[in-house]
Amino acid sequence: MRDTCEKPLNWRAEGTRAIGLAPRSLVHRMDESDSCTRCFQSRSCIQAGLLQNAKADRPVEQTAAIRLRKGQRLFAAGRPLDRVYAIRTGSFKSVMRAPDGRQQILGFHFSGDMIGLDGYAAQVYLCDAVAVETSEACEIDARVLDAAARDYPAVQRRIQALVADSMRRAQQNLLVLGSMQGAERLAHFLLDLSDRHRGLGLSSREFALHMTRKDIGSYLGLYSETVSRLFARFENAGLIQMTRRHQVQIADRTALSALLGRPSVSLRIVKSSPPTAD
Amino acid sequence: MRDTCEKPLNWRAEGTRAIGLAPRSLVHRMDESDSCTRCFQSRSCIQAGLLQNAKADRPVEQTAAIRLRKGQRLFAAGRPLDRVYAIRTGSFKSVMRAPDGRQQILGFHFSGDMIGLDGYAAQVYLCDAVAVETSEACEIDARVLDAAARDYPAVQRRIQALVADSMRRAQQNLLVLGSMQGAERLAHFLLDLSDRHRGLGLSSREFALHMTRKDIGSYLGLYSETVSRLFARFENAGLIQMTRRHQVQIADRTALSALLGRPSVSLRIVKSSPPTAD
DNA sequence: CGTTGATTTGAATATCCTCAACGTGCGTGG
DNA sequence: CCACGCACGTTGAGGATATTCAAATCAACG
Known part of the structure; x- marks a missing residue:
């Protein structure tokens, strides 16, 4: 019943993780650097992860992963929820649009995350999902998922846990x-991203922020200028370091965490831009 | 299979509405002013509402409704979700406590609302539920509810809809x-309350706000002083009128709605406290 | 290499917080 | 029934924080 490849699968970075209950439960494994498209582009990894764990084997259908460029929409709020998505590569934002045109970003989602599940109970997408950068997502048919949930308690539980997470979040x-307030929100945001990156097996110390300042602002209830200024303050205070425009390095995790819990006590300039040789 | 009384039940004001799919689907009906405790205090109304609609009859267990005084807690965050609750009378607030002691009010709930369902997927209460005033709630055993959901699609759908609502909210x-910003948030809050009161068959124009200014502030992300000032501004601008300390009357619904959608444009004093004869 | 959009920075302003004092209403107990 | 105490509410003044508008800088991309 196994189909394509036997190589170890980097389950964490792929859509499979979203539903997969544990890495070892997967049928297919593949090296991180391996791009065996035949396997990745099929729904097999996901369903294999699902069904294998439920101690069942099933024939696998072949469907292409969806590829979106920056700004393209994966699904739209209000539409009936016929599929949910597992992010293979890249990142997405959940956007809620008010009737008056205003919009609020509800969350950011990375490789391995499932999106669309916040609307699972409503059977309708509650927000738009928009690609933050060029990204790929595996679609999972809601009916297939429902059927699997009905037949296999483990799958049922996994879905519930994912829905619960979106509620908690x-x-x-x-x-x-x-x-x-501002500084605290940004600190919380950075630490959350850091933790999630660690969860993906990536560096929790340095990672990319592909979203714009405006997006971060919307998510945090701030304006992009404020976000920009906060980044500058954090950098001056030695909490972070911008290695590139969209790449941040957590320089002093302890001090960042210390920002949480109390108002923006100090944020004194630690190094007044000493002309260090780097 | 019917047990206690045959009088018409004011479904809207009672816990039954929470699950009941439509008033006419209820087995038991009772007059609004009637206090037939035998029926109200039993789980029967609720389950009857559930099961009758699902075209089934069942024996009814007798359990007392829970009565809480102001400030008492109905359930606590983190505990396993073994029951959900339908509010019979009074009102509750959902409170989230951060590890650092800070707390955030997630919502207010009134007679007829169900609470606890936001933790349904997690199988754990996600927040505390605290009585805002002396209140009564009917408990619904989660296992009984699950069983009903399993057996009756209509019940299943109803629960899903309630879970979906809490997500949407x-x-x-x-x-x-x-x-x-502040003024807009308060306007939104008042209009939301107004709509919900209409949904209960109560006046959407004048209603009570039993929660404190601090509670409203926590809910809206403002300080109680700011809330107080906003109320004063609204009253001066002729948008509302405080009939009593905790009783508000929507004087100009249109103007209130107009506050939404744009920044706090004007809020000019309409009547500079003319010494009217009242 | 120029255009475009995003980001940064500055300055002025609005909003909201914070502290403090005072007023009000409510429930308790005399 | 009244007096008292206490929590809640209101109001004021000052300051911190974030917004807003404007301009300059930067980065990406054709």
Whole structure:
């Protein structure tokens, strides 16, 4: 019943993780650097991850992963939820649009995350999903997923956990927006990203921020200028370092965490731009 | 199979509405002013509403509704979700506590609302539920609910819809906190309450705000002083009128709605406190 | 190499927080 | 029933924080 390849799969960086219950439960494994498209582009990895764990084997259908360029929309709010998506590469943002044109970014999603599940109960997408950069997503048919959930308790539980996460995340963000001020919000954001990157097996110390300052601002309830200034303050205070325009390095994780929990106590300039040789 | 009383039930004001799919689907009906405790205090109304609609009859267990005084807690975040609750009378707030002691109010809930369902997927309560005033709630055993959901698609759908609502509400509030300023947030809050009161068959023009200014502030991401000042500005501008300390009357709904969608344009004093004879 | 969009920086302003004092209403107990 | 105490609410003044508008800089891309 195995189909394509036998190589180890970098489950964490691929769509499979989204549903897969544990790496060892996957049928297919593949090297991180391997790009065996035949396997990646099929729905097989995901379903294999699902069904193998449920102690079943199933024939696998071949479908292409969806590729989106920056700014393109994966799904639109209000549409009936017929598929959910596992992000293979790149990143997406969840955008909510108010009738008056205003928009709010509800979250950012990275490789391995599932998106669309916040609308699972409503059976309707609650927000737009827009690619932050060129990205690929595996589509998972909602009916197939429902069927799997009906037949296999483990799958059912996994889906529930993912839905629960999106609820928890929304409520957590309410706390962030409702009772933190700028510097604290940004610190929280950076630490959250850091943790999630660690979860992906990537560096939690240095990572890319492909979204714009405006996007970060929308997510944090701030204006892009404010975000920009906060980044500058963090850098001056020695908390972070911008290695490139969209690449941040956590220089002092402890001090960043210390920003949480209390108002923006100090943020004194630590190094007044000493002309160091780098 | 019917047990206690045959009188018409004010479904809207009672816990039954929470799950009941439509008033006419209820087995038991009772007059609004009637206090037939035997029926109200039993789980029967709720389950009858559930099961009758699903075209089934079942024996009914007798359990008391829970009565809480102001400030008492119905359930606590982190505990396994073994029951959900339908509010019979009074009101509750959902409170999230951060490890650092800070707290954020996630929502207010009134008679007829179900609470606890935001943690349904997680199988754990995600927040505390605290009585805003003396209140009564009917408990619904999660296992009984699950069983009903398994057996009856209509019940399943109803629960999903309620879970979906709590998700939608959380996301909507993210928009409010993330991209509206004080006056707009309060206007939104008042209009939301107004609509919900209409939904309960109560006046959408005048209603009570039993929660404190501090609670409203926490919910809206503002300080109680700011909330107080905003109320004063609204009253001066002729948008609302405080009939009592905790009773508000929407005087100019159109103008209130107009506050949404754009920044706090004007809020000019309409009547400079003319010494009217009242 | 020029155009475009994003980002940074500056200055002025608005909003909201913070502290403090005072007023009000409510419940308790005399 | 009244007096008291206490929590809540209101109001004011000052300051911190974030917005807003404007201009300059930077980066990416054709």
